[in-house]
Amino acid sequence: MRWRRRSFRAMPTHPDLGADERPAVRFRFEGREVVAREGQSVGAALLADGVDILTRSFKFHRPRGYTCGAGACGNCLLTVDGLPSVPSCVTPVAPGLEVRRERGWPSVDVDVLAGADLVSRWFPAGFQFRYFRQHPRAGHAFERVLGLLAGGGKHLPPAASAPVLPIARRTCSVVVVGAGPSGLAAALAASDAGADVVLVEEQERLGGRLRAETATVSALGLTAPGPRLAEVLTERVARDPGITLLRGSALGWYEDGVLPVAGRDALHELVPHVVVEATGSYEAPVLFAGNDRPGVLLAGAISRLFHVERVRPGRRYVVVACDDRGIEHAIELHHLGVEVVAVVDQRGADEAGTERLRALAGRGIEHLAGARPVRSHGRRRVRGLTVRTGDGRRLRLRCDTVSVAGPLRPSEGLSLQRRYQGENRLSAETPGQDLSARAPVLLRVGGSAGRTRVQDAVDDGFDAGRTAATAVGNVAPFRPA
Ligand code: FES
DSSP: OHHHHHHHHBOSEETTTEEOOOOEEEEEETTEEEEEETTOBHHHHHHHTTOOOOEEOTTTOOEEOOOOSSSOSOTTEEEETTEEEEEGGGSBOOTTOEEEOOOOSBOSSSBGGGGGGGGGGGOTTOOOGGGGTTOHHHHHHHHHHHHHHHOOSOOOOGGGSOOOOOEEEEEEEEEEEOOSHHHHHHHHHHHHTTOOEEEEEOSSSSOGGGGGOOSEEEETTEEEEHHHHHHHHHHHHHHOTTEEEEEEEEOOOOTTSOEEEEESSOEEEEEEEEEEEOOOEEEOOOOOBTTTSTTEEEHHHHHHIIIIIOBOOOSEEEEEESSHHHHHHHHHHHHTTOEEEEEEEOSOGGGSOHHHHHHHHHTTOEEEETOEEEEEEOSSSOOEEEEEOTTSOEEEEEOSEEEEEOOEEEOOHHHHHHHHTTOOSOOEEOTTSOOTTOSSEEEEOGGGGTOOSHHHHHHHHHHHHHHHHHHHTTOOOOOOO
């Protein structure tokens, strides 16, 4: 059974991107060999291999699988080379990697502890410490039992814990956090205008959602599909002597002006004049019972699986939409050669636009206006979705994948952090504003500024890069005490 699923899920050819010629990479998963493609993530390689359940939930041991593809939901945590709770959807495969799942007894696939789910209706809030107020000893004992049942991974021996990283401090003109479409454009524009730029990115490949964009996008005088443009911008960044690419995660921007970045070899303390926040956006999930069952994925994760990972997560799809992005996503899936049963559109009948509805009808995709998902079904992964239609009927749609195109939420942690601290020397500005004679500034661009279209994000990034370079001469970095 497994080889049949794999043969369907792996995509040797892509209708737009052609044959997948990436070399094979072999790694070990729970004692057996898995063949992946160079650049694939561990989570996607396992999905292609037919592994639907990557972990189990803490309390009731419900199955969990690949969901967001962005390291944001925790449904794909695995032990990788002995390191517990690694988000496998953003961890690239490497030859000889040892991967195993963490929860479940005797195994994640056949988990006796999932029996807890049968009594979940009587314990909806899980463990309550107040039950043991009169019996503290029993409470501590039960805590230990819960720790064993719910825990993921194993403690590392002290010798295996991560080494303490050295600290490297550096002053620079512009720091761009995030190397998606707007971040790449901002870094190139700022460097072109003479600024000394540090570009911070935690993912292995630069480009972010540009890599999963099938429409053509224009930048640097070139108009090309997103993945091709991502390659061009990545090459330009690598060749640009004014840009330093720093691999790591930005941890915040603190009162003394230090922006720490947890890198692979050091903790970098950057002291910038201008910060460009190009951290993109998150897809918000849509609420319904069983919205975290394996086979329910966010639409962005599905696009990424098809276009970047070259993996088809399923054969029959239902798309849950709350705006036009969902309808465009359904059309994209149809173009990719999979069956789309219906679009469950939470908006009213007149909000989708006749042209889009005609496009769906022409492809044989049912549009359910004013409908809501109620519950997903399936034991180990999705087998169907019950929806309530606009006129109050309940329909059960047969599918093996539910794609949730929820609203996009800006990822604006850096600017929110500054505002919450009451910092008045710094403010979130929009590109193009006159920043002369200002204290160190933060520019929010692309997805983190609410731009949902990739082309808008790229244009925004170029504007912000030029603005940042202009501002550098007029602002000073905070001087750490
Ligand atoms: S964190 Fe990996 S799928 Fe969400």
